[in-house]
Amino acid sequence: MNVTPNRRSFLIAGGLTALASTRAFGANEKIRIGVIGAGGRMHALLSSAEASGVPFEIVSVSDVYAPNREQVKTRPSATAATTHMDFREVLDDKSIDAVLIATPDHWHVRIACAALAAGKDVYLEKPVTHTLEEGAALLKGVRSSKQILQCGMQQRSWSHFRNAVALIQGGALGRVTQVRTYWWQNYDTNWVPKPIDESQLDWKQWLGGAPDQPFNLETYSRWRWFWNFGGGAMTDLFAHWIDVAQWAMKADEPSMAFMLGDNYVMKQWQCPDTIQAAFRYPGFDVVYEGMMSSSIDDGGLEFRGTQATLKITRSGMTVWHEGVKSAQNPVMKEDSFEDGTTTHMRNFFECVKTRKEPNAPVEAGVAAARAGHIGNLAYHKGGHTAWPANA
Incomplete structure (x- = not known):
């Protein structure tokens, strides 16, 4: 850095x-x-x-x-x-x-x-x-x-995520053909940049190999949303969830990606603040949606199977069985008892x-980042790309 x-x-x-x-x-x-x-x-x-x-x-x-x-x-x-x-x-x-x-x-x-x-x-x-x-x-x-x-x-390393993966790989959900992922955050209220003392920052060194440009507090503080330094929601947020999906489904890269995105609210950013994306994997699809000016529902995943659906967030997971009356659902529930970063x-x-x-x-990290990069590639190519790009 x-x-x-x-x-x-x-x-x-x-x-x-x-x-x-x-x-x-x-x-x-x-x-x-x-x-x-x-x-x-x-x-x-x-x-x-x-x-x-x-x-x-x-x-x-x-x-x-x-x-x-x-x-x-x-x-x-x-x-x-x-x-x-x-x-x-x-x-x-x-x-x-x-x-x-x-x-x-x-x-x-x-x-x-x-x-x-x-x-x-x-x-x-x-x-x-x-x-x-x-x-x-x-x-x-x-x-x-x-x-x-x-x-x-x-x-x-988060216990309920590890248990969820074991359930999915053990066939408890039946055949899973769709994984839904989402993440909503509010940068208008929760991520407001704080002023810094520029005299104590080496801005040139911070830029590193990126193109030279004047100091900008928004860029310095919210660098994830500028292409020279980050990759927006696809690499910041989606990267977590696609890693869980690829881990659970034993697949490490999509063959096709679609992505719609725009800067509807955060006009000062380069990366889109509102996204709808879809990825094709062998035998299943992954979808993602999110925006950066609404935080209701936060983030999570849903694994939709022929026998059951598993919903998981960082707070815990629930399993809902097909054909079971709603009063008896969920059939399984687990709450998080320790932050996974610990x-x-x-x-x-x-x-x-x-x-x-x-x-x-490292292989898991590279694969998760790659999926986000492929999504961004689709965005830059007008909304769609095959992978590998020359396929």
Whole structure:
């Protein structure tokens, strides 16, 4: 997020083989963490890490906005942490076991590959890629190393999502031919940008390889909705749900995508604020709808099967059986008892110690991001695309 690309960074992104972490951990020994990208999402991750119960300490913090760096240092686990604008100074610290990356999307693959090459395990926020082309580079970076990479798709560690997937794959719903996904948020009331002190921000470094442009608070604060830095709802929100759908249905990419979108309300954005999309998979379809100026119903999924329908949100799941009187429905219900990001961070830390495969491996992250990119490709091509694009 904070270094203009140079020959060294491109070599790293090209997949230099890393030396795996070989440190043996004692039962209560702290994992030494580096933080890269210290904004709001990182603070949520660190709160979940603290709630995980796994001992860790923050050794080093990198961000291009000085107040973000200093805010991390107020945490008990980071009082002795060093602060840096250049993320490579974090990676140069050989005492660090793992890094957490929560930068804007356009930095994800570059920093993750550099961290892997430096011998660090990685927790990488979703979407793990910013473009379709980056998927191959990230896969190579992970699988040519011996490092752990956990993708930030916390549903993979959330107990009721795991139980739902087991039900679907076990045939409890019958044949599932449609998965409905949706997400509504209200950026007018819930995501209003706060002014920042521009004198403490290195805007050029934040831009990285993106085209040069003047500082804009809307772009800096809501970067997900500008193509140079994010991919809108398809990669921010839909990426979570399509990952669950692909996981449950054992399919990793669509063959066709349709997408209608427009900026009906948020005229200052590049990415559409209102979306209707549909994706064709072998034997089933996935649909998505959402808008960014209405938050009623929030987000969730519905798996429609011939014998039952499973509805799931981050609060819990219900199963509704075909042919059962409504008074007896739902036939199954499970509420969430722990935030999935907490269990996801716990899983990552355990994998750092045991070297086991994490719950959200790189292949799942690349596939989820790819589906969102294909949706955006359809949008840019007038509403429809086949996949692969030349098919």
